Amino acid sequence: MNTTCIMCPMGCALTIEEKEGVLTVVGNGCPRGDKYGRAEYSHPERVVTTLLKGSRGGVVSVKTDRPIPKDKIGDLLAWAAAYRVDHAVETGEVIAENAADTGANILATSDFKG
Numbered sequence: 001m002n003t004t005c006i007m008c009p010m011g012c013a014l015t016i017e018e019k020e021g022v023l024t025v026v027g028n029g030c031p032r033g034d035k036y037g038r039a040e041y042s043h044p045e046r047v048v049t050t051l052l053k054g055s056r057g058g059v060v061s062v063k064t065d066r067p068i069p070k071d072k073i074g075d076l077l078a079w080a081a082a083y084r085v086d087h088a089v090e091t092g093e094v095i096a097e098n099a100a101d102t103g104a105n106i107l108a109t110s111d112f113k114g
């Protein structure tokens, strides 16, 4: 498997291989890339950022408070598309808990007047 380390702007090209149960990561410029490559191979996760619509118009930018499995991102975005924020929120406020059963809470990353 080939991927790019996203842990810093260097963007090292990683090659991750599993042979006889042993995982190897090559191409990383530092130990963070090794850790990232192993996680990406076995359980890839991402922090998700998106926009939620207000019930009376406008949008609020949000993100998950933790990385979620990549195969849950579609569920989360479908949840976000249907969700409406019906009150004012401040940056950093939790808008929803355990969104789309991902285990992640949704945090506002901008103020919203509601």
Ligand code: SF4
Pocket: 005, 006, 007, 008, 009, 010, 011, 012, 027, 028, 029, 030, 031, 032, 033, 034
């Ligand atoms: S392996 Fe290290 S140097 Fe390379 S992109 Fe990842 S964090 Fe940056």
